[in-house]
Amino acid sequence: MIEFKQVSKKYPTGQLALYNINLTLEAGEMVFITGHSGAGKSTLLKLVAMLERPTKGEVLIGGRSLSKLGRSQIPNYRRRIGFIFQDPHLLYDRTVFDNIALPLRIAGMGQSETRRRVQAALDKVGLTGRENTFPLMLSAGEKQRVGIARAMVNKPTIILADEPTGNLDPELAQDIMFTFAQFNELGATVMIASHDHALVERMKKRTIVLQKVD
Amino acid sequence: MTTPTNKKVAPKRNTSTTANPFSAWWNQQASAIKFSMERLWFNPASTWITLAAIAIALSLPTSLHLLLKNMQTLTADKREVPTITLFLKQSVSEQQAKDRAELLSELPEIDNVRVVTREEALADFRKITGFAQTLETLDANPLPHVLILTPRLSLLGGEDMDVEDLSKKLKAYSEVDDLQIDVEWVQRLRGILRIAERIVLVVSILLGMTVLLVVGNTIRLDIENRKEEIRVTQLIGATNAYIRRPFIYNGIWLGLFGGVLSLVIVHVALLFLVEPVTQLAKLYGSTFTLSGIDVLMTLQILLASSVLGVIGSWLAVGRYLWQSDDAIK
Numbered sequence: 001m002i003e004f005k006q007v008s009k010k011y012p013t014g015q016l017a018l019y020n021i022n023l024t025l026e027a028g029e030m031v032f033i034t035g036h037s038g039a040g041k042s043t044l045l046k047l048v049a050m051l052e053r054p055t056k057g058e059v060l061i062g063g064r065s066l067s068k069l070g071r072s073q074i075p076n077y078r079r080r081i082g083f084i085f086q087d088p089h090l091l092y093d094r095t096v097f098d099n100i101a102l103p104l105r106i107a108g109m110g111q112s113e114t115r116r117r118v119q120a121a122l123d124k125v126g127l128t129g130r131e132n133t134f135p136l137m138l139s140a141g142e143k144q145r146v147g148i149a150r151a152m153v154n155k156p157t158i159i160l161a162d163e164p165t166g167n168l169d170p171e172l173a174q175d176i177m178f179t180f181a182q183f184n185e186l187g188a189t190v191m192i193a194s195h196d197h198a199l200v201e202r203m204k205k206r207t208i209v210l211q212k213v214d
Numbered sequence: 215m216t217t218p219t220n221k222k223v224a225p226k227r228n229t230s231t232t233a234n235p236f237s238a239w240w241n242q243q244a245s246a247i248k249f250s251m252e253r254l255w256f257n258p259a260s261t262w263i264t265l266a267a268i269a270i271a272l273s274l275p276t277s278l279h280l281l282l283k284n285m286q287t288l289t290a291d292k293r294e295v296p297t298i299t300l301f302l303k304q305s306v307s308e309q310q311a312k313d314r315a316e317l318l319s320e321l322p323e324i325d326n327v328r329v330v331t332r333e334e335a336l337a338d339f340r341k342i343t344g345f346a347q348t349l350e351t352l353d354a355n356p357l358p359h360v361l362i363l364t365p366r367l368s369l370l371g372g373e374d375m376d377v378e379d380l381s382k383k384l385k386a387y388s389e390v391d392d393l394q395i396d397v398e399w400v401q402r403l404r405g406i407l408r409i410a411e412r413i414v415l416v417v418s419i420l421l422g423m424t425v426l427l428v429v430g431n432t433i434r435l436d437i438e439n440r441k442e443e444i445r446v447t448q449l450i451g452a453t454n455a456y457i458r459r460p461f462i463y464n465g466i467w468l469g470l471f472g473g474v475l476s477l478v479i480v481h482v483a484l485l486f487l488v489e490p491v492t493q494l495a496k497l498y499g500s501t502f503t504l505s506g507i508d509v510l511m512t513l514q515i516l517l518a519s520s521v522l523g524v525i526g527s528w529l530a531v532g533r534y535l536w537q538s539d540d541a542i543k
């Protein structure tokens with residue numbers, strides 16, 4: 001499903017973030033990416049989401065190289081991915097409902113179906129009843145969960161999460177991890193970057209450790 | 215919740231989020247329309263300033279155009295029609311005069327010919343006080359038969375008819391003694407109006423560009439304020455078309471409502487003028503009335519202003535997307 005072939009990423013600043021990565025994920029697999037800060041976890045996820053392009057090697061999704069995707073195909077590809085950012089990137093002038101509905105609106109979904117799916121997503125992340133709240137009135141953890149709901153609402157085939165539990169208390173972090181596991185059970189391929197070793201170990205999933213390039 | 219342990223093959227997931235492309239398209243349009251309207255509504259101050267600037271820029275060429283149109287109808291007014299008066303020789307009989315009139319009316323340059331016989335002319339003169347007594351002292355009618363020609367107006371301004379040529383031709387007829395042309399002033403006026411038309415065109419183009427810049431700049435500022443939002447939507451798979459859409463509608467509304475406002479301005483200005491113009495026309499014995507903006511012109515103005523709005527916003531968004539293209543990918 002997701003395949004890295006001798007991938008290296010060097011930022012324009014000269015910083016080498018990833019060096020010669022070879023990695024294969026089966027469809028429906030769930031893996032954790034761990035490693036120290038600066039090891040390249042975020043970069044790895046960004047390459048899958050096409051937020052960055054590799055400087056060497058190639059990333060294949062479903063056997064197709066991402067480098068072969070034209071500019072106009074990128075939006076469509078991104079819609080199949082749910083990306084949970086370290087900073088949730090919410091829109092502060094819109095309600096929780098409108099934030100979560102964004103991917104559905106981009107896809108042109110109708111009102112009633114949108115409402116149904118957003119409610120379901122809110123329910124999944126434990127924010128039922130908060131749909132008319134504005135993000136500024138939410139705690140860091142709640143914001144993070146809105147970000148997760150927004151990433152899930154479109155039922156993506158690939159879920160990428162960059163330190164999704166960084167701002168959450170341990171109990172909530174555990175809950176969120178199980179939510180990802182549930183999505184994985186429904187068939188999504190899940191990649192989670194995390195440096196919470198205890199939590200990762202408890203999940204009993206394949207774990208990939210990145211070493212910082214020197 | 216339980217930790218999932220079993221590995222499974224990925225089942226077919228429902229990833230298509232829309233039923234059919236048309237309803238998706240429609241839903242996207244509807245939400246862009248709603249969203250762009252809300253943006254205008256929630257920034258009343260900047261919206262009104264922009265609309266006023268657009269309206270003023272549009273009302274100037276519209277008023278100039280109206281002024282011109284009115285001048286043109288004035289010169290085309292049946293009562294004000296230019297004439298050529300042919301004074302026939304004394305020896306010409308009434309029947310000969312009528313025959314000549316009939317022949318002249320066949321000419322392509324001539325719209326119609328009216329015969330004023332010497333008896334009619336005398337009767338007219340009698341009506342004018344002061345002349346009656348003078349005329350009594352004469353034993354014979356000193357007046358000639360007269361033909362009053364109305365040249366075809368459409369030919370007047372064009373190259374195909376030169377007034378000089380026509381007058382030479384008319385003078386050559388044996389019945390004609392003298393002629394008087396009352397057509398030059400119309401020609402001069404038309405010449406001036408042709409220049410005025412050009413001026414209106416240039417002013418329209420300049421002010422149309424002003425509208426373009428005003429809309430473009432308003433949209434550019436709006437984009438500036440919403441950079442973060444655009445970036446986030448791009449990250450979750452928004453196409454350029456999706457990002458562009460609400461801004462384009464925004465441009466349409468600015469153009470359209472600016473056009474409506476300019477129509478209001480011009481209508482008020484016209485109301486202001488109707489009364490004195492009618493008064494003045496009465497003094498000249500004319501039934502001339504100020505013609506305003508008809509339905510067709512209203513639609514043309516609204517269409518033109520909306521199109522300017524679309525182009526202005528398209529340029530602004532296009533420029534932004536083009537610049538950000540490399541930054542995001």
Ligand SMILES: Nc1ncnc2c1ncn2[C@@H]1O[C@H](COP(=O)(O)OP(=O)(O)O)[C@@H](O)[C@H]1O
Nearest residue numbers: 011013015017036037038039040041042043044
């Ligand atoms: N946009 C960027 N420009 C330049 N250097 C970057 C950029 N993003 C990350 N880096 C560098 O690349 C390395 C890997 O970063 P990152 O992928 O964020 O690691 P992690 O997520 O594991 O902390 C770090 O040294 C970081 O400073």
Ligand SMILES: [Mg+2]
Nearest residue numbers: 041042086162
């Ligand atoms: Mg990181």
